[in-house]
Amino acid sequence: MRFAFTDDQLALRDAVRDLLAKECPPSEVAEAWTNATGRTTRAWEALRAMGVLDALVPEADGGLGLTVLDLVLVCEEAGRVALPEPLVEHAVVAAPVVGAGRESLTALVGAMSFVAYADTADAVLVQDDDRLLLVPAPALVLEPEPSVDHARRVFTLDWSASDAAVEVGASVACAEAIDRATLGRAAYLLGLAQHLLDATVEYASTRHQFGAPIGSFQAIKHKLADVRIALEFARPLVYRAASSIVVGDPAASVHVSMGAAQSIDAALCAARHALQCHGAIGYSYEHDLHHWMKRVWTLARAGGDASWHRERVARAILDRT
């Protein structure tokens, strides 16, 4: 029994954190809100250069041969900076199925209705009943949809007119892809929530009203304590889910949904309290707080909201005889 990450895993996390601090500062996220793609110009290539994008592909096939247990902390780091890139879709979901060397992949699996960053993808991994298909970009008919998060461009997808889709996985691979997508998103939400907490602690420590920093008022303290508690008891569920996927635990899907439900709730709680503690300043479009909040709001529903995941757990633990 050992419930901790290895030094290598922590080192990878730290390296990605450093990379993202440099390549994806808040100004890059703000830029993505208005540019043509909703994406950054630098971070994606830097992650590729580090090998992160194909990290789950076996070494023999050109990847790093890592597991989701190595990438779960990377996804969390991406959330911390609100990285506007299909990191989960490409590195966690699609590349292990499709193989290394792709420019930019995205995915539409599980309870998703929209596919993010599809207009800049070279192919989309889609779920068709319990099969996985790979649809190359030329075969895609995309309908843009207006996400509240402008750095997460989403689309509905139609590939029925084309015969270019090829099957790349059957039911087991499909179920695993859904679990990886959910896990990656859960980790990303943890990172978003952590940033929202950190930014709000910082703001509440410096903003003065009534002659004192607002963070010295119990109403603010207790809200932020609740966010910290929510994170404390969400992370272990997400990390355990990663482990369960890696060891092939038969309950992996249930563990993934437990982690998803908890991290979604933690992130929504963090967003709610972050806005309230920031007050009108956080309500301003010019302040970057809303980039994190809106990413929380979108990822909290993409691929199933917390109740969708609770229902998946319910079917496993309540309904069995």
Place this chain on the structure above:
Amino acid sequence: MRFAFTDDQLALRDAVRDLLAKECPPSEVAEAWTNATGRTTRAWEALRAMGVLDALVPEADGGLGLTVLDLVLVCEEAGRVALPEPLVEHAVVAAPVVGAGRESLTALVGAMSFVAYADTADAVLVQDDDRLLLVPAPALVLEPEPSVDHARRVFTLDWSASDAAVEVGASVACAEAIDRATLGRAAYLLGLAQHLLDATVEYASTRHQFGAPIGSFQAIKHKLADVRIALEFARPLVYRAASSIVVGDPAASVHVSMGAAQSIDAALCAARHALQCHGAIGYSYEHDLHHWMKRVWTLARAGGDASWHRERVARAILDRT
């Protein structure tokens, strides 16, 4: 349009308040916790002398000819002192059906499983499908059940072996009796909640910790503010329900359940925060706070909990076509 009580109604409330302050002080409630009946010795007779017990019976039949709009505030006052008597069951539910002059009536209607104070009743009004039966005391087979509230002795009831039960009302009367029972309980819960709030404000204003009254700390303030808000937006629904019963509004049952759901939630909120703000002192059996809390816990479920009433509203407002 006029949403306020009449001077007469307020005067009756004030008279009952004075009576109960005198006849049902906290020591009487404490006494009822351990005496043979779970009831007081003085308050019931004083209420009878005032005419409250038969208030809903027409004047021609020996009552006061009042309506539930007159009695709703009386029930609230009973809750404030945690009166351990079948006031709702006798005066609000049974007497208008059975007639004036009974010693002590109780009732088992609606979603109730247990009948309170049945061992000291001269008869019980029971619901049998959509009929109302009056079962005289000698025909009752009572099985005592251990309520957490020792001043609310409850029983399961069996009258099947006797043919002494007589029908005293058909479906309309039955539905009306259920609504009156629910309304009376909702008003009683408002009174319990008001006392819990008042007692906690008082305690928090005098109890010092960390060099200040604990009521000066924001965590305490905001909890008690929430109780005050809950009461502010529960009372109007209960009062409106009383009015709807009196004018025969076709939606009266829905209005009653709206008031019940809201007052149950408000009272549970009041009990929860009262205990937490009192701390260990309120957790002591010797302190009388628990007399009010346990009455809340029992009345919050007797005759349907908040969800049971929400479901009744749901069927009316969501499911109609």
Place this chain on the structure above:
Amino acid sequence: MDLTWGPAEEAFRAEARDWLAANVPAEPLPSGDTREGFARHLEWERRLFDARWAVVSWPQRYGGRDASLWEWCIFEEEYYRAGAPQRVTQNGIFLLGPTLFAFGTPAQQDRFLPKMASGEETWCQGWSEPDAGSDLAGIRSTAVRDDAASGWRLSGQKTWTTRGAFCTHLFGLFRSDPSAERHRGLTYFLVPLDTPGVTVRGFGRLDGDEGFAEVFLDEAFVSDDMILGELHEGWRVAMATTGSERGLTLRSPGRFTATADRLVELWRNLGEDASDPGLRHQVVQAVIDAEAYRLQTLATVTALTDGASPGAESSLTKVFWSELDVRLHEIALALLGTAAELEDNGWAKGHQFALSGPIYAGTNEIQRNVIAERVLGLPRR
């Protein structure tokens, strides 16, 4: 207790309903928090005014109908039920208007009220400053006496000024006595935004619309007759206004009962497929809460009609409606499922607007302090 409406009130309701049915734009107007949308909304406000529906509770000479509080409630109910446009003039009509009636000179009333009612002059609120948000008494903007010109020179910065970039006038507090502290020594000024020395910069709110503005004042001159109420007594005058903001006039129950009705419709369409079986009761509870707010307002209006004056109880109301509004929209988003993330789903913008409710007009943390201290009597720190 009589919860029925009399014939005169029913007739008033019928007249309002008929007019609204005939006149409310079939297509929703563009957001009133954009420059184009604001102009379109002003056209609508003008139609309201021409039909004497803009300010029903005001005297007839200012374009109103001398309507009772009851009739005002009825009109609001019908207005929201009809899905009529957002009132972009509300900060003038609902906040400054009552203050002008209470504190304005007859000349000020005649000068400002008619054009406010018609929308010819539009008013924004100049309370908040960068360092005075929840703590309004921290205001630093100054008013310096200019004896020669018989007036005052206003300097400083106001911010989070709703629709400030589109309005013609601002009302707000300025520190006229530099030696006084906190809520003393403030004066309530009325400021045309085209006054030399005034610069307005619009900026986006959470939803991206340019609904906020910063207003910079650099020795902007206003004459003595632009003071509302007594010199240095601005706090007292303003508190009357914030009472209106929190209480009855800003968020009429009709707004929430109409939203609850929409939510019920949404549940009927999507409820069976929702992933959360608890949503059924959440929808019901939201309906109950909207109804509770409506009834509580009726009780308040009865009391006001009987001569009571609104007090700290308005803080109860503000907390309740603002948090109800958030719940109504959160439940809707939960019903929408993955479509919740789309800006055009009919609820997302409302959700973002609802989130401002617990912040503006005094944060709900401040309101709960007020309830605890002034309604319940708990000790201050």
Place this chain on the structure above:
Amino acid sequence: MDLTWGPAEEAFRAEARDWLAANVPAEPLPSGDTREGFARHLEWERRLFDARWAVVSWPQRYGGRDASLWEWCIFEEEYYRAGAPQRVTQNGIFLLGPTLFAFGTPAQQDRFLPKMASGEETWCQGWSEPDAGSDLAGIRSTAVRDDAASGWRLSGQKTWTTRGAFCTHLFGLFRSDPSAERHRGLTYFLVPLDTPGVTVRGFGRLDGDEGFAEVFLDEAFVSDDMILGELHEGWRVAMATTGSERGLTLRSPGRFTATADRLVELWRNLGEDASDPGLRHQVVQAVIDAEAYRLQTLATVTALTDGASPGAESSLTKVFWSELDVRLHEIALALLGTAAELEDNGWAKGHQFALSGPIYAGTNEIQRNVIAERVLGLPRR
């Protein structure tokens, strides 16, 4: 990361499970918070001790097994899963025990630990006083030096002392330096309750059981060797104990996972008939939370095994498990419907006990302050 147990740990689990299956009383014992029930529980504790399950993590010479923290977790999990009796010795074993190991002299350890483990001597906690509840530093009970007798005279009143009416000994803080204030000048004393000058009066807790006591001390004499740790340093010693109380040792995850399992069973029996369709997901969420607490404990034990020391993070744990415990029981009561009001429904007493969780060991309001200030670094007032 390796979330599997090794063969040695599995063997330990099997041994514990087998012993518990063979020895846990078939019928629940009467409440350990009554005099009769306490005695019956002590018989059970003696059986545990004789089989060396009373203090698994302690050294063998004191009756333990030198078990690792992992094995302790396993034992606790099996203990609750088996439905074994409440540990009425827990305040000694789980709170004073670790403090004795950390601060006691070898003589004190040899004197007190074996009899604590066997239940021959039972310990209650003397922290709270009538005016020192949440604010423990407000302690007024005094220790006055008696040079002649080489000891101290203790006077004052302790209260809300759990099972104080049945225990043989008390540990607590007394003000030994009358000139010092707040948390300075306090000393940690060990006090036999049969000391002349000590009077104990039991009183009821919320559920009516005599689980509380007041302890009155009137110049009760204790010798120097009854001081734990340094003179006047009692606060530091006690804080180590309250760390245990809030953190790992008092509320092991097995308690909540076992309760969650019972809740799932209850749902399977009653869930379909419950009036609240949302209960299904509430049950699931409670299971998820119990699992989260179990996993968080495994992470904490890993860190402790790696040499980390527990800090203010234990406040996170205390808030979480205490509020989870309330939720678990509230959901059960909601499932029970009208039967929720009956004392013998299998959940009512647990509900009342759970309500003490957010109060004792430092109220959750205090814990949230600690989290805000010491974990997040927010400014103190």
